[in-house]
Amino acid sequence: MSLLVVGSVAFDNVRTPHGEAREILGGAATYFSVAASWFVPVRVVAVVGEDFDENHMQVFRDRGIDTTGLERAPGRTFRWQGEYAGDMNVARTLDTQLNVFETFAPKIPAAYLASEYVFLGNIDPVLQLHVREQLPHARLVALDSMNYWITGKLDDLKKVLATVQVLVINDGEAKMLSGHSNLRRAAEAIRELGPQILVIKRGEYGASLFAHDTVFAAPGFPLDTVRDPTGAGDTFAGGFMGHLAKTGDLSEANLRRAVIYGSVMASFAVEEFGLGRLLRLTAPQISDRFFEFKKLTHFDV
Amino acid sequence: MSLLVVGSVAFDNVRTPHGEAREILGGAATYFSVAASWFVPVRVVAVVGEDFDENHMQVFRDRGIDTTGLERAPGRTFRWQGEYAGDMNVARTLDTQLNVFETFAPKIPAAYLASEYVFLGNIDPVLQLHVREQLPHARLVALDSMNYWITGKLDDLKKVLATVQVLVINDGEAKMLSGHSNLRRAAEAIRELGPQILVIKRGEYGASLFAHDTVFAAPGFPLDTVRDPTGAGDTFAGGFMGHLAKTGDLSEANLRRAVIYGSVMASFAVEEFGLGRLLRLTAPQISDRFFEFKKLTHFDV
Numbered sequence: 001m002s003l004l005v006v007g008s009v010a011f012d013n014v015r016t017p018h019g020e021a022r023e024i025l026g027g028a029a030t031y032f033s034v035a036a037s038w039f040v041p042v043r044v045v046a047v048v049g050e051d052f053d054e055n056h057m058q059v060f061r062d063r064g065i066d067t068t069g070l071e072r073a074p075g076r077t078f079r080w081q082g083e084y085a086g087d088m089n090v091a092r093t094l095d096t097q098l099n100v101f102e103t104f105a106p107k108i109p110a111a112y113l114a115s116e117y118v119f120l121g122n123i124d125p126v127l128q129l130h131v132r133e134q135l136p137h138a139r140l141v142a143l144d145s146m147n148y149w150i151t152g153k154l155d156d157l158k159k160v161l162a163t164v165q166v167l168v169i170n171d172g173e174a175k176m177l178s179g180h181s182n183l184r185r186a187a188e189a190i191r192e193l194g195p196q197i198l199v200i201k202r203g204e205y206g207a208s209l210f211a212h213d214t215v216f217a218a219p220g221f222p223l224d225t226v227r228d229p230t231g232a233g234d235t236f237a238g239g240f241m242g243h244l245a246k247t248g249d250l251s252e253a254n255l256r257r258a259v260i261y262g263s264v265m266a267s268f269a270v271e272e273f274g275l276g277r278l279l280r281l282t283a284p285q286i287s288d289r290f291f292e293f294k295k296l297t298h299f300d301v
Numbered sequence: 302m303s304l305l306v307v308g309s310v311a312f313d314n315v316r317t318p319h320g321e322a323r324e325i326l327g328g329a330a331t332y333f334s335v336a337a338s339w340f341v342p343v344r345v346v347a348v349v350g351e352d353f354d355e356n357h358m359q360v361f362r363d364r365g366i367d368t369t370g371l372e373r374a375p376g377r378t379f380r381w382q383g384e385y386a387g388d389m390n391v392a393r394t395l396d397t398q399l400n401v402f403e404t405f406a407p408k409i410p411a412a413y414l415a416s417e418y419v420f421l422g423n424i425d426p427v428l429q430l431h432v433r434e435q436l437p438h439a440r441l442v443a444l445d446s447m448n449y450w451i452t453g454k455l456d457d458l459k460k461v462l463a464t465v466q467v468l469v470i471n472d473g474e475a476k477m478l479s480g481h482s483n484l485r486r487a488a489e490a491i492r493e494l495g496p497q498i499l500v501i502k503r504g505e506y507g508a509s510l511f512a513h514d515t516v517f518a519a520p521g522f523p524l525d526t527v528r529d530p531t532g533a534g535d536t537f538a539g540g541f542m543g544h545l546a547k548t549g550d551l552s553e554a555n556l557r558r559a560v561i562y563g564s565v566m567a568s569f570a571v572e573e574f575g576l577g578r579l580l581r582l583t584a585p586q587i588s589d590r591f592f593e594f595k596k597l598t599h600f601d602v
C-alpha cells in the first residue's frame with residue numbers, strides 16, 4: 001500500500017557524549033521515510049534548499065523513496081543544531097535556522113493524491129489540515145505535533161486532530177495537550193479530540209498504545225550504547241506506519257506488532273549518528289530484533 | 302518456604318496531590334511483609350518504639366506475619382515525613398526522625414535461623430552483612446540499598462553484595478553504584494560485584510530483570526490514579542520474593558513471573574495511602590491483575 005509523509009528535511013549538527021556530527025542529513029520526513037522504506041514504498045513531501053545536492057537526493061532514491069514531492073526552493077535547507085547530555089532523553093536545541101522551511105507550503109503531487117496511509121509530521125497544524133483535506137482517500141492518517149503548536153496554535157491543532165485516526169506523540173506533550181499528568185487519563189482526553197489510536201512515545205522507556213479500549217506497553221530496547229537519539233521518534237513512526245501500510249491490517253493485534261516494529265527501527269536509529277544505522281540495515285536484522293523484543297517482554301502465565 | 306525480612310517499621314506523614322495521611326504505619330519491612338504475606342508466611346525482624354501499640358501489632362498478625370523478631374525498644378518508633386508533587390516519581394523528604402531505629406541491631410530469633418528466603422531491606426550494609434552471616438541456610442538472599450549507603454559506606458556495601466544472590470534497586474541507584482548511565486552496562490558491572498540476579502525498579506516505568514544472561518522488561522501498570530507511591534519499591538520486593546519463596550523455582554521463566562507479581566503488588570499499593578489497598582486485597586484480585594499484565598504486554602509474533 002502507498003505511504004505518504006509530509007514533514008521536514010534538515011541538515012543537523014549534533015553533539016552527544018559519544019561524539020559530534022556536522023551537516024548530516026536529518027529532519028522528521030527523512031527519518032520517517034528511510035525507516036518506513038524497509039516496509040513499503042514511501043512518498044515524501046518536503047522542501048529543501050539549493051544546498052541539497054545530488055548525493056543527498058541519492059540517499060532517498062537508494063531506499064526507493066519517491067521524491068516527486070521533494071520541492072527545491074531558493075535559499076538554504078532547514079538547519080538544526082542540538083546536543084544531548086546526561087541520560088540523553090532530552091535534546092537541548094542550540095540553534096534553529098528555518099530557511100526554506102519557513103515558508104513551506106506542502107504541495108501534493110497528483111500521483112500522491114490516492115495515498116492510503118499518511119503521516120503528517122510535526123509542522124504547523126494549519127498546513128497539516130491543508131494536506132489532510134487534499135487526501136480524501138486516506139484510510140489511515142497519523143499525526144505528530146509538539147509543545148510549540150500545543151501552546152501557540154491549539155485551536156488549529158484540534159481542528160486537524162478531529163480529522164485523523166492516529167496521534168503519535170511524546171508523553172510530555174500528551175500531558176500538555178490533555179491537561180492530565182496521568183497517562184491513562186491523558187489518553188482518554190486525547191481520544192475525545194478525534195484520534196482513536198494513540199501512541200505515546202516515552203524515549204528510553206518505550207511506547208504505549210491506546211486503541212480499541214485496551215492498552216499495550218512496549219519497553220525501550222536495552223542497548224549497550226545510545227550514540228545519538230536524534231530522529232528516534234520519527235523513526236518509530238516510520239516503522240509503525242510502515243508495518244501497517246505493508247499489512248493493511250488495523251486490528252488491535254497488528255497495531256501492537258506495529259508498535260514493536262516502530263520500537264525496533266528506533267532502537268537501530270539511536271545506535272549511530274544520523275541515518276547511518278538505518279541505511280545499513282538488512283531485513284533479517286529487523287526481523288531478529290523483533291524476536292528479541294518478544295524475548296525481552298515474554299512471560300508465561 | 303520460609304521468608305524473612307529485615308528492615309524498618311515506621312510511622313509516616315505523607316502528602317501527595319491527592320491528599321495527606323498522618324502517622325500511618327509504614328517502613329520497608331512493613332510494606333515488604335504485608336505484600337509477601339499474600340504468597341507465603343513471613344517473618345519480620347525490625348525495631349519499634351513504645352508508641353507502637355496493639356492495633357499496629359494486629360496489622361501484622363492479621364496477615365499471619367510472625368512478629369517474634371519485632372523488637373520493642375524504649376523510645377519512639379522511626380518517623381518519616383515526605384511529599385510527592387508533579388509526576389510523583391520522586392519523594393521529597395521533609396523530616397526523618399530515626400528514634401529507636403538509630404541504634405537498631407537486628408537480632409535473629411533462633412526459630413528464624415533456618416530461613417531459606419531472605420530480604421535485607423535498606424539499612425546500614427554493616428548490619429545487612431551481620432544478618433547475612435547468621436543465615437547460612439538461606440537459599441536466596443536479596444538486598445536493597447540506597448544512595449546514602451552507596452556514597453557513605455561503599456566498601457561495606459560491596460562486602461555484603463558479594464554474599465547475596467539478588468539486588469533489587471532503583472535505576473538511579475544502579476547507575477550510581479556502577480558508575481554507568483547505560484542500564485545494560487550498569488547491570489554488567491553490578492553482577493561483577495556478586496548478585497547474579499539484578500532487578501532494577503523504574504517507578505512508573507516498570508522494572509527490568511537481568512539474570513541468566515537475558516534481560517526481561519516489565520512496564521508499569523497504567524493506573525487511573527496514583528494516590529501515594531510510598532512503599533512501592535518494598536511492596537514490589539515483597540511480591541517478587543513472595544512468589545519465589547512460594548514456588549521455590551529460581552528458573553529464568555519463574556524469575557520473570559516474580560517480577561510481574563512484584564509489579565502487581567506495587568500497582569495495588571500506590572492506589573491508596575499507606576497499606577490500605579494491600580490489606581483489603583483478595584487472591585483473585587492479585588491473579589486478575591497478573592493476567593492484565595499479560596494482556597498489557599502481549600503481542601503475537
